[in-house]
Amino acid sequence: MKLSHDFYLYDNVVAIAKELIGKVLFSCIDNQITAGVIIETEAYNGTDDRACHAFGGRRTPRTEVMYHPGGVSYVYLCYGMHHLLNIVTGPKDVPQAVLIRALKPLQGIDIMRKRRKDKVPLSAGPGTVSQALGITTHHNGLSLHENMLWIEDHGILFESISAGPRIGVDYAGADALLPYRFSLSNDNS
């Protein structure tokens, strides 16, 4: 079943980023259901996090959705060509989000391969995750309690989850070193 409102509203994006490892992300786009187990995430922790788009309270048309109550999508274009999928968390007006960086494909794998044009990896790396699921900026601001994009708890537990610095945020100075990236420690592929 879908994760509850409370799961997303908890005011601790780092804890949520870790808890999302092992949950199952679904999309139903163009009448095609695809899903995968979340195996890598990163937390972006509000106005005090230099790596966060909402650092310093920046509120623009792009970042607006991060200020919504948790439980909606935040999709934006990176490097002019990659759509990156984030999950907004925390209370209203607290701009926190979790970047989904990698999935273990679970359902609709043929569809995912087709969307990826048979390239590998199928869904490891934030740009490829969105592509495999059919996510674009058109899917920004979707509620995860509806039937286009949602996350379920299938009771999957992993023995050890490792934390480390986030990828590609060197510009964030000391904040780039924070252990806000979570992934599986050992290969369970």
Add this chain to the structure above:
DNA sequence: GTATGGATCCTT
């Protein structure tokens, strides 16, 4: 209005 650079991916 212009300028700048990025939460990346893919091929060499």
Add this chain to the structure above:
DNA sequence: AGGATCCATACG
């Protein structure tokens, strides 16, 4: 190791 590729943002 480097090119692709273009929007969002910041600045004037």
